[in-house]
Amino acid sequence: MVTRVNFVKNSLKWLILFLVLVLAPLFLAAVGHSGENRGFLIEFGVAIGFIGLAMMGLQFVLTARYSKIGAPFGLDELLQFHGQMGYIAWGFIIGHFIILFVADLEYLKFLDPTVNLPRAVALIGVIIAITALVATTYWREKMGIIYEWWRASHGVLALFVVFVGTVHILQVGYYISELWQQITWAGLSLAAMGMLIHNRVWRPMKMRKKPWRVSSVKQEVDGIWSIEFEPDGHPGLDFTAGQFVWVTFGNSPFSLQQHPFTISSSPKKKSIRLTIKELGDFTSEIGNVELGTKAFIEGPYGSFTLSESRSIHSVFIVGGIGITPVVSVLDAMRNRQDQREFTVIYGTPSIELTPFYEELKVYSAELNVKIVHVLENPPEDWQGETGLIDKDVMKRHIPSDFSNCEFFVCGPPPMMDAVETTLNSWGVPIYRVNSERFNIA
Numbered sequence: 001m002v003t004r005v006n007f008v009k010n011s012l013k014w015l016i017l018f019l020v021l022v023l024a025p026l027f028l029a030a031v032g033h034s035g036e037n038r039g040f041l042i043e044f045g046v047a048i049g050f051i052g053l054a055m056m057g058l059q060f061v062l063t064a065r066y067s068k069i070g071a072p073f074g075l076d077e078l079l080q081f082h083g084q085m086g087y088i089a090w091g092f093i094i095g096h097f098i099i100l101f102v103a104d105l106e107y108l109k110f111l112d113p114t115v116n117l118p119r120a121v122a123l124i125g126v127i128i129a130i131t132a133l134v135a136t137t138y139w140r141e142k143m144g145i146i147y148e149w150w151r152a153s154h155g156v157l158a159l160f161v162v163f164v165g166t167v168h169i170l171q172v173g174y175y176i177s178e179l180w181q182q183i184t185w186a187g188l189s190l191a192a193m194g195m196l197i198h199n200r201v202w203r204p205m206k207m208r209k210k211p212w213r214v215s216s217v218k219q220e221v222d223g224i225w226s227i228e229f230e231p232d233g234h235p236g237l238d239f240t241a242g243q244f245v246w247v248t249f250g251n252s253p254f255s256l257q258q259h260p261f262t263i264s265s266s267p268k269k270k271s272i273r274l275t276i277k278e279l280g281d282f283t284s285e286i287g288n289v290e291l292g293t294k295a296f297i298e299g300p301y302g303s304f305t306l307s308e309s310r311s312i313h314s315v316f317i318v319g320g321i322g323i324t325p326v327v328s329v330l331d332a333m334r335n336r337q338d339q340r341e342f343t344v345i346y347g348t349p350s351i352e353l354t355p356f357y358e359e360l361k362v363y364s365a366e367l368n369v370k371i372v373h374v375l376e377n378p379p380e381d382w383q384g385e386t387g388l389i390d391k392d393v394m395k396r397h398i399p400s401d402f403s404n405c406e407f408f409v410c411g412p413p414p415m416m417d418a419v420e421t422t423l424n425s426w427g428v429p430i431y432r433v434n435s436e437r438f439n440i441a
């Protein structure tokens, strides 16, 4: 189990590293600089431009899907941070323009096409691109933008902003004037942009050598399907129960339709099973996938996994399709005869809409696991919990002394918010609460 000391140490390490990298351009600019002092407002405007661009570059690092980067945080936490840093970077970059124009109207010539056409087009393009980045992220659904198109345009717009920003800094050359400074700045920008290219080009190229084939399509309950994949000419995937993968169907891994799903089978098997709920354009067709269909699987990712120590009581509080990591974890525990204490509080609309209802009964007979179903529409003779998972349900099934408990929360956002708020109000430290959000955008 993560201890307070480890959690604080790890979080601080990443936060400090982030701050150092964001502020590094200011040190790079200041070293050996002997130019005139142009007044506070101008220097401040320039400084926030440097910081804003560094933050934009780091966005590629945050989203690069390297499991070691930000290791103590889950994907959703990392992406939430990415989103918030994006808004701040927008503020800094737009602020850079505004402050310089306020300080001296002469700076408006940077946007004047009659002075320098390519420069004006590129810089006006940056203002439009970075504003489009944040607007399409904030209002994507309202604007009716399909997720895949948003994701593709997000990468292209961000590349454009960082590329033009880098060229702009090198061209202005007021602070980054020495050759070594220019090489350092350009090298860092290229490394950041390279991460996006590695993620979207190099990784899919490598995946081409490791295709998978759909070997089974099974309806679990109405609207939820389990798809099984067999490795085609390679040994398969090493993963830990609770982790997720990104899946692409078809003959090429270069597809806009790449979706994340948690593995719902045990790591012991060579095949992997994903259990998918019909939701939008991609998932609503999932039941029609034909046997033998080629697929590409990238991963594994995520840290929604059990601690090594078997003396810890694991408490999963999940709703609907949030059961997928639980069945993988239980299957893995059965394989290694892990008899640790385990509680699952599981909310669903009804027994008929509860995937793995029978499978869960088998686990509760074979393992030291207590499964608590919470049904919104129970059958007449139902003796168990009813309604939604709330404070009272949790109180009845979670030990009052939870000092030995580790919590895992996965399900619809309102359920997750309510559960996290309750755990927080009970004083459960955040490093004991692992959350996996399926709606990351």
Ligand SMILES: Cc1cc2nc3c(=O)[nH]c(=O)nc-3n(C[C@H](O)[C@H](O)[C@H](O)COP(=O)(O)OP(=O)(O)OC[C@H]3O[C@@H](n4cnc5c(N)ncnc54)[C@H](O)[C@@H]3O)c2cc1C
Binding pocket: 075, 147, 148, 244, 257, 258, 259, 260, 261, 262, 263, 275, 276, 277, 278, 279, 280, 281, 282, 283, 284, 302, 321, 324, 325, 436, 437, 438, 439, 440, 441
């Ligand atoms: C870590 C993780 C694990 C997940 N595990 C499961 C699982 O085990 N079973 C399951 O049914 N669902 C799971 N999901 C959710 C699943 O990825 C989405 O439901 C699915 O991608 C929706 O696609 P769609 O085009 O059908 O729906 P849409 O209506 O297009 O999208 C609905 C929402 O799903 C998300 N989404 C859509 N496309 C993508 C994409 N390419 N990448 C990331 N998010 C996307 C967005 O938040 C979007 O608003 C998981 C999500 C995450 C982040």
